[in-house]
Amino acid sequence: MEKLNMQSGNVVQRNIDALAALFHNCLTERQIQIGGGKMRVERAIDFDKLRQELGDVLVEGNEERYQFTWPNKRDANRLANSRISATLRPVREDSVDFDTTQNLYIEGDNLDVLKLLRETYLGKVKMIYIDPPYNTGNDFVYEDDFAQTSDEYLANSGQYDEQGNRLVANTESNGRFHTDWLNMIYPRLKVARDLLADDGVIFISIDDNEQENLKKVCNEIFGNDFVELYIWDVREPGTLPKTAKNTVRKEHEYLVACFKSKKLLSKYRSQKYINADWTNPDNDPRGPWMSANISRGSEGSTGGSKSYIITNPAGISFDRDWAVSEEEYKQLLADNRIFFADNGRGVPRKKIFKTDYVESIQSSLFEGLKSSQSAATLIKSLLGAKCFDFPKPVELILRMLQISTRKDSMVLDFFSGSATTAHAVMQLNAEDGGNRKFIMVQLPEVTDEKSEARKAGYANICEIGKERIRRTGKKIKAEHPEAKDLDIGFRVLRLDSSNMEDVYYTPDKFDAANLFTMTDNVKIDRTEEDLLFQVMLEHDVPLSATIKKEQIAGKNVFIVADGHLIATFDKAINESTVTAIAKRKPNFFIMRDASAANDNVLDNFEQLFRQYSPDTICKIL
Numbered sequence: 001m002e003k004l005n006m007q008s009g010n011v012v013q014r015n016i017d018a019l020a021a022l023f024h025n026c027l028t029e030r031q032i033q034i035g036g037g038k039m040r041v042e043r044a045i046d047f048d049k050l051r052q053e054l055g056d057v058l059v060e061g062n063e064e065r066y067q068f069t070w071p072n073k074r075d076a077n078r079l080a081n082s083r084i085s086a087t088l089r090p091v092r093e094d095s096v097d098f099d100t101t102q103n104l105y106i107e108g109d110n111l112d113v114l115k116l117l118r119e120t121y122l123g124k125v126k127m128i129y130i131d132p133p134y135n136t137g138n139d140f141v142y143e144d145d146f147a148q149t150s151d152e153y154l155a156n157s158g159q160y161d162e163q164g165n166r167l168v169a170n171t172e173s174n175g176r177f178h179t180d181w182l183n184m185i186y187p188r189l190k191v192a193r194d195l196l197a198d199d200g201v202i203f204i205s206i207d208d209n210e211q212e213n214l215k216k217v218c219n220e221i222f223g224n225d226f227v228e229l230y231i232w233d234v235r236e237p238g239t240l241p242k243t244a245k246n247t248v249r250k251e252h253e254y255l256v257a258c259f260k261s262k263k264l265l266s267k268y269r270s271q272k273y274i275n276a277d278w279t280n281p282d283n284d285p286r287g288p289w290m291s292a293n294i295s296r297g298s299e300g301s302t303g304g305s306k307s308y309i310i311t312n313p314a315g316i317s318f319d320r321d322w323a324v325s326e327e328e329y330k331q332l333l334a335d336n337r338i339f340f341a342d343n344g345r346g347v348p349r350k351k352i353f354k355t356d357y358v359e360s361i362q363s364s365l366f367e368g369l370k371s372s373q374s375a376a377t378l379i380k381s382l383l384g385a386k387c388f389d390f391p392k393p394v395e396l397i398l399r400m401l402q403i404s405t406r407k408d409s410m411v412l413d414f415f416s417g418s419a420t421t422a423h424a425v426m427q428l429n430a431e432d433g434g435n436r437k438f439i440m441v442q443l444p445e446v447t448d449e450k451s452e453a454r455k456a457g458y459a460n461i462c463e464i465g466k467e468r469i470r471r472t473g474k475k476i477k478a479e480h481p482e483a484k485d486l487d488i489g490f491r492v493l494r495l496d497s498s499n500m501e502d503v504y505y506t507p508d509k510f511d512a513a514n515l516f517t518m519t520d521n522v523k524i525d526r527t528e529e530d531l532l533f534q535v536m537l538e539h540d541v542p543l544s545a546t547i548k549k550e551q552i553a554g555k556n557v558f559i560v561a562d563g564h565l566i567a568t569f570d571k572a573i574n575e576s577t578v579t580a581i582a583k584r585k586p587n588f589f590i591m592r593d594a595s596a597a598n599d600n601v602l603d604n605f606e607q608l609f610r611q612y613s614p615d616t617i618c619k620i621l
Contacts (some may be wrong), residue, residue, distance in 0.1 A: 004590070004621040008084045009119035011194070015081075019045055025051045044254055068216045070179050073186065080187035081110070084501050085500075086112050087534040088493040088543065089526075096470055097489025102437040102544045103422070110414040110441045113192040116495075117439075125195045125439075126409035128202035129400055129421050131392055135181040135209045182217065188414070189221050189258075195412065195447045196260040200217065201404045205232075205255045205392060212252045222258040226516050230255040232396065236371035246475055254402075255366065256490045267359040268402035278354050284336065291349035293337045294329075296321035313344035324350075330379025369395040379418055382471050385456035387447075387464045388418045397424035407434035416440035419465035423472045426488055430480040435487070437544065440465060466492065491544060499526040499534050500621070521621075522592070528569045532558050535567055535590050535621070553577040564588070572597040575604055582612035593620045 020027040020043070028046040088106060095105075106113050109163060206214050211229075218227045232253045261473045272388045278288035301307040301319045305596050311317045322329065329348075332338050337351045352358065378394070380386045397420055405411060407429075413421035416497035425438045444460040447453045458464045473488025480486065501521050522531065536543060545561040553576040557568045566581050567590040581589060589609065596602045609616050 002533065004619050008086070008537075010083055011118065013043070016043055016045055019050070019417050033223050040118060060605065068220060070182050072179065072183050076183045076186040077190070080190035084115055085498040086111055087117060087496055087498050087530070088116060088537065089496050089499075089530045090533055091492040091494050094466055094492040095490060096473070096489075098491050099256075099547065101487055101489030101491055102435075102491060103266070103425075103490040104437075104439045105419075105422075105462075105466055105490045106439065106441045106493045106495065106541055107444050108441070110444055111188050111191065113441045113495055114188060114195070114414060117543075118191055120537060120542060121195050121410070121412075121439075122540075123195070123197050124196050124410055125412045126406065127401065127404045128192055128196065128412045128414070129202070129205075129397060130192075130202070130413060130415045131417060132185060132206040132415050133181070134207045135178070142199050178210070178213060182213060185210075185214065186217055186221075188320055189217060190416065192412075193221055193258075193260065198261045199264055200260045201265070203404075203419070204257045204258070204398050206254050206256060208250075208254075212255055213258070218256055218258045222260070225587060226259040226261070226263060228257045228259075228364075230257060230362075230366055232369075233365060233367035234371055235367075236369075236374060261399040265362060265403040267361055268399060269357045270360045277420075284351070284353075286353050287355065289351045289353045290350050291341070293347075294323045294350050295347055296323055303308065309343075310348050310491050312340045312346065312348065314340075318347055358421055360406045362399070366396065366399060368401065369393060375420065379468065382468055382475075383456065383458075383464065384450040385458070387451075387453040387456070387458060391418045392420050394420055394424050394427060397421050401425065401436070405436055407432065407436065410437050410439070412439045412441070416442035416465050417461065419468045422465075422469045424471075426473055426476050430476050430486050433483070435485075437487075438490075440490075466490075493543060499509060499523055499530050521594070528556065528558075530561070531569050531592075531621070532567055536560060536565070539565055539588050539590075541565055541620065552580045557581065561582035565590070567591065569595060571595060574601055575608065578605060578608050578613065582609045582616065583615040585618055587616045589616050591620060 030044045309319045372390040375391040375393040444462040545567045555570040555577045566586040566589040567612040573595045
C-alpha cells in the first residue's frame with residue numbers, strides 16, 4: 001500500500017512534468033542523498049538539451065534584456081515553489097454551521113495557507129481580492145527570510161504567529177523599503193495565480209507607494225496583456241479623504257486587475273441614471289422615464305449584425321449601426337419603450353424608467369461607491385468598536401463580484417482583514433439568489449493594547465473578522481427572508497505544524513534506539529478530525545466537503561464527500577471493518593498502520609479491497 005506524503009503539493013515536479021510533455025528528450029534522472037548513506041532517484045530536466053531545443057530564442061548570461069528585478073528576487077521565487085509540512089486543523093467552536101457550510105475562514109500565514117490550498121483548489125477560484133499592506137512606512141510586512149540569529153530576531157520582530165512567521169515594521173528609513181515589500185508580495189501572487197480559474201481575475205488594492213512596482217510584478221507573473229490598472233475614486237458626498245497637511249489631497253487609490261488567460265469581465269446591474277431629469281410626457285403607467293441614445297454614430301451602415309433601417313413616424317429613415325439588434329428593437333417598440341424626439345421626426349431613443357436597472361460596462365474608473373470612512377462606521381455599528389481605520393467598503397467588493405463572478409463561483413481573499421469580502425459575498429448571494437462560496441485567510445495579528453478593538457474584547461484581527469461574518473450573516477438573513485437557503489456559515493481552520501512526528505518524514509535520520517522510544521508517528525495532541533483534514537488536503541478534497549462520522553463494525557469511520565473518501569483512525573481495526581468499508585466502494589480509503597488490530601489485518605487489507613472494490617485507492621499513514 002502507498003504511504004501518504006502529508007506535505008504540500010510539489011509544484012516543481014508539476015512544472016517538470018509539463019516540460020517533459022513538450023520536450024520528452026530533455027527528461028533525465030538524478031540521485032539525491034537523503035541521509036544515512038541512502039540515495040533517492042528523481043526525475044529532472046537536462047537544461048543543456050533544453051537549450052538546444054530552444055535554439056536561438058534563448059537569452060543567457062550578460063546579454064542585455066528588459067527585466068524587473070530587486071535583491072532576493074530569486075529567493076522569493078524559490079519560496080513560492082518550496083514545499084511545506086504543515087496542516088490546517090479544524091476549529092469547530094469558532095465555526096458557524098460547520099457541518100453544512102461551504103465557506104472557509106483560515107487563520108495563519110497566507111503564503112503557507114496558499115501552498116496547502118494550491119493542489120486542491122488548482123484552477124477553481126473565479127475571483128481573488130486582496131488588500132495587502134500599502135507599504136506606507138508604518139505597516140507590518142511578512143518577513144519570510146528565516147536566516148536571522150536569535151538576537152536579530154528579538155531586535156527586529158514586531159509580532160509573530162504560532163509558527164514563528166515574523167512581522168517586521170517596514171519603515172521608510174529602511175534601505176530595503178521597496179525590496180521587503182516586493183519579497184513579501186511576489187511569492188504570494190505566484191501561488192495565487194495557480195488557484196485562479198482560466199477565466200478568473202485577481203483584484204489588488206494599492207496606493208501610489210507601490211502601484212508602479214506592483215504592476216510590474218503582475219506583468220511578470222500574469223503577462224503584460226493580462227494586467228489592467230483601474231482607479232478607485234474614494235470620494236463620497238459629505239466626506240473628505242484624510243491627508244497630511246500641505247499636500248495634494250488624494251482622492252483616488254488603484255486597483256490592479258490580473259487575468260489568468262483572457263481579459264473577460266461581465267456587465268453589472270446599476271441605476272446609472274438615478275440623478276437624471278425624469279419626466280412622463282406620455283403618461284406611461286410605468287412612471288417617470290428618460291430617453292437614452294441607441295445609435296452607434298450618425299454615419300451610414302457598416303453592414304454588421306446590428307446594421308438595419310429604422311423609419312420614424314414622420315417617414316424619415318435612418319440606415320446606420322444600432323446598439324440593439326433588429327429583433328430587440330422590435331420588442332422594445334412593441335413594449336412602448338422607443339421614443340422619437342422632435343414630435344416623431346427624430347431618431348429613435350430607448351425609454352429608461354426610473355425604476356429600471358441597466359446593464360453597465362465597468363469603466364477604468366470605479367466611482368459613485370462608498371468610502372473607507374463609511375466602511376469604518378459600518379464596522380463600528382456591527383461590532384461596537386472602531387476596529388479598522390481604512391477598511392474597504394462593501395460596495396467596492398460588490399462591484400468586483402458583479403463583474404467577475406457567476407452565481408456559483410468561488411471567491412478568495414488572503415488578506416482578509418475585517419472580512420469585507422465575506423460580507424459582500426453573502427450580500428450579493430442574498431440579492432441575486434447566488435451560491436458563491438468564500439475562503440478568507442488572515443494572519444492572527446494581535447490588536448494593539450490601547451486600541452478600541454482590544455477594549456471591545458478582540459485579541460487579534462481574526463477574532464474581528466469572524467465576529468463580523470457572524471453578525472453580518474444574521475443581519476443579511478433578517479433583511480432577506482426570501483433567501484431561505486442563504487449560506488451564512490463558515491468552517492474555521494487554523495494553520496499548524498504537521499500532525500505527523502518528524503520520524504514520519506525522515507525515518508532514515510532516526511536510529512533504532514530512538515524508534516523504540518516512539519509509540520506513534522502522530523503527535524499526541526492531534527485528534528482524528530485533525531488527521532482527516534490533512535488527509536483531505538493530500539487527496540485534493542475540498543475543505544468544505546461534507547463530513548459524516550459513522551460507526552462501522554463498532555469503529556469510528558469518516559465518510560467524506562458522500563463516500564468519495566472514507567477514512568478511519570480508530571484503534572484495533574479488524575477485517576470486519578475493512579470489509580464493510582470496501583463494500584461501499586469509495587474512491588479512496590485511508591487508515592493508520594497503527595490502527596490495525598494485528599498484522600493479519602494489514603496483510604489482508606489489499607486483498608479485501610481487490611475482492612470487493614478493486615478500483616479503490618488504499619493508502620496508509
